[in-house]
Amino acid sequence: MKWTHKTTRTLIVIFLIVVFSGYEVYNYLSRPKLAYIECIKVFDGFKLKKELEAELSRVISSRRTTIDTLKNVITTLQIQLENIKTKPDDQSKILSEIDMYKGKIRELETVNSNLASEYDTRIWKQLNQYIQDYADKNGYDIIFGAKGDATIMAAKIKFNKTNDIIDYVNKKYDGIE
Numbered sequence: 001m002k003w004t005h006k007t008t009r010t011l012i013v014i015f016l017i018v019v020f021s022g023y024e025v026y027n028y029l030s031r032p033k034l035a036y037i038e039c040i041k042v043f044d045g046f047k048l049k050k051e052l053e054a055e056l057s058r059v060i061s062s063r064r065t066t067i068d069t070l071k072n073v074i075t076t077l078q079i080q081l082e083n084i085k086t087k088p089d090d091q092s093k094i095l096s097e098i099d100m101y102k103g104k105i106r107e108l109e110t111v112n113s114n115l116a117s118e119y120d121t122r123i124w125k126q127l128n129q130y131i132q133d134y135a136d137k138n139g140y141d142i143i144f145g146a147k148g149d150a151t152i153m154a155a156k157i158k159f160n161k162t163n164d165i166i167d168y169v170n171k172k173y174d175g176i177e
Helices: 005-029 039-045 047-083 088-138 162-174
Strands: 034-038 142-146
Touching: 034 039, 034 162, 039 047, 039 088, 039 162, 047 088, 047 162, 088 142, 088 162
Parallel strands: 034 142
Antiparallel strands: none
16 A cells, blocks of 8 residues: 555544544543532431430430529529628628539530530541542542532532432441441
8 A cells, every 4th residue: 555645644633633532531531530518418417416416415404404403502692692681701601602603504514515526526537537438439539528618619519429428428327338
């Protein structure tokens, strides 16, 4: 077969098409796989969160009785302080007791707050691990978290994997996944 100018040119065009097509395919395949989730929705939908929230509610409710009792004691002491003409030493003693009871109330409220923070930290730690597992299992390079604070300003809904993540983390938590 004799190479003509037209044949050479055709082969060059075909070669360039193959090279550019290969480059585009490579470019497409090497793009990172991205998704985003609505963090609060995932957090609220996680079974561990619901379990710990119920436990925290029970603990706070039982402490609420103690706090209410302490508040009643304070009220009684304040009434006693206002209505009874007491000696300065007695007034000082009552004020000291009131401060002590207020301190116990603050202490219990701080314990409640610290427990809530501890639970949140535990939940996020577990969620982060499960979300990483999901990303690894499904080939995601990056999963962004949208919290409603302009972390992600706009994205196509097809990249929203919130419901998939909620299903996955709950199955993982239940030992199914």
